[in-house]
Each structure stands twice: as C-alpha cells, then as structure tokens.
Amino acid sequence: MAINFPASPSTNDEVSQGNMTWFWNGTYWELKSTTSKFTASDDAPTSYTEGDFWYESDTGKLFIRYDSTWAEVGHASDGQSFQAGDAIPAASASTAGDIWFESDSGGAFIYYNDGSSSQWVELGHSVSGINVNIDGGVSGTNYGGITALDGGAS
Secondary structure, eight states, X not given: OOOOOOSSOOTTOEEEETTEEEEEOSSSEEEEEEOOOEEEESSOOSSOOTTOEEEETTTTEEEXXXXXXXXXXXXXXXXXXXXXXXXXXXXXXXXXXXXXXXXXXXXEEEEEEOSSOEEEEEESOOOSSOOOOTTSSOTTOEXXXXXXXXXXXX
C-alpha cells in the first residue's frame, strides 16, 4: 500500500490512507491521528479495520490487522526454556528448542527433534584444554613483539 504524498506540500496539507492521516508540519510529514482500536480478548475481534490491534489475552500475543489478516507483533515464547546445571535435564521436561548450559563443562546444548528422535545437541564446542600459539609458528619465537606460547601437541 503506497502513500502518495505531494512533492511540494504547503503547511498543514493533509494526506489520508486507510485510518491514518498525515499532515505537513512545514518540515516533514507527521502522523496526525489514528483511529486504530485496541481490543483485549481471547478471540479475534469480529469488527475491525486495517491497523487495529488485538491482544490475545489467553496467550499474551499482540496482533495488528494488516493486509486482511491478523499479524503477530514480535513473538511470544513457544515455551522454550533455558536451564543451567551439571545434570542433563529430564527429556519429559524438555521441548524442542530448549537450551541447557552444562555448568561443570561449560558446554551449551539445544534440545533438537530430527523427525524420528529427540536429543541434546551441543552448540559449538566446549573447551577442555587450551592450545595457543599466537604467531602460528614455532613456540618461543618472536612475532611482532609477542613471544609465541607453547600450547603443547595438537
């Protein structure tokens, strides 16, 4: 839906599109008024216009009437959770998309369903030991004023 603003507006010129009106304030087009309604209920309103808002009170989701449909504004939680602990969370308490931070190893996992099974899958990789060689060369050599560290065998 394009809004056709005049190329050379005069102060207080107005343009309306749907239920919104803009006016030229001498510098830019400013939204003058809106007649959008806000409804809070379990069910979608049966009387509405484009731009109306509806708060679905049983789910906590906010919608705007746009392009002849109710479009969710932002996104409410799908029930995913974040858990931290050294023991794997019970599968019965996990839904796809849950995140678990394994506090004793530093690993982060996501509960994933591949269509035939569900399991915890590590995100990235936790580090059990650090091997560092700053210049990528032989340990004890100098590179840019930094001495390479001996990271041990890789």
